[in-house]
Amino acid sequence: MFSSQEYLDKKTGPYGIGRLSYLQSLVTEYEETSSDDAKRQILANLANFGYDPLNYDYFRQLNVLDMFLDALEEEDEKLVEFGMGGLCNVCLDKQNKEYIVKNDGIDLVQKCLSRSNVETKVSALTTLMFLICPESKKDILTSDFAKEMLELAESSNLRLSNLANIFLKDYFDENHVEEARKSLQTL
Known part of the structure; x- marks a missing residue:
């Protein structure tokens, strides 16, 4: 309250x-x-x-x-x-x-x-x-973080999966996500 x-x-x-x-x-x-x-x-x-x-x-x-x-x-x-x-x-x-x-x-x-x-x-x-925020975006929205969000998006925990998907859709541009996805597939 x-x-x-x-x-x-x-x-x-x-x-x-x-x-x-x-x-x-x-x-x-x-x-x-x-x-x-x-x-x-x-x-x-x-x-x-x-x-x-x-x-x-x-x-x-x-x-x-x-x-x-x-x-x-x-x-x-x-x-x-x-x-x-x-x-x-x-x-x-x-x-x-x-x-x-x-x-x-x-x-x-x-x-x-x-x-x-x-x-x-x-x-x-x-x-x-x-x-x-504009000052922190570059520190948070990194390629490694995009990969981590893609992995969490596959979590069996619905809350984690939903939050990761929101992060990917609302904060990353599609090209960034696609690059991270390709990078994960080559591992």
Whole structure:
């Protein structure tokens, strides 16, 4: 649910913990805990807070985007899933998109397509669609990526297949797709 500052102030009351303080406590707990389960729960909570644009300034202030990006390189598949989900939730915001692109986010997100977790792959594909802009097009819409989309288009998972087909139809020109298809056939 999208919130307004007025709604949050009313909901919190004069003596409640504010949103920024609450998010700060989550970030601090994530950084200090040694429990893998706690890290998963906290990152999932932060990813869920990414649905509300009111939190974007707080996320930037608390370096939550870095937490999401760092999670993509973890071995724990759930941390990767929640980090990827968090990025997917925040990347439509212009400032967040620019930050993700400038901080090697495209490469990190593309690497998530080779993960085994379907939710991670779905979020990665969706995030890449959201990250496409004139500045990032050349980094995302490569020949290798077109080949990867052709392979995912054949996936038995309908969500992956549909997203890959949408990517191929909406973002690549037909010549690019045909070249990638020919290249795959020669392998």
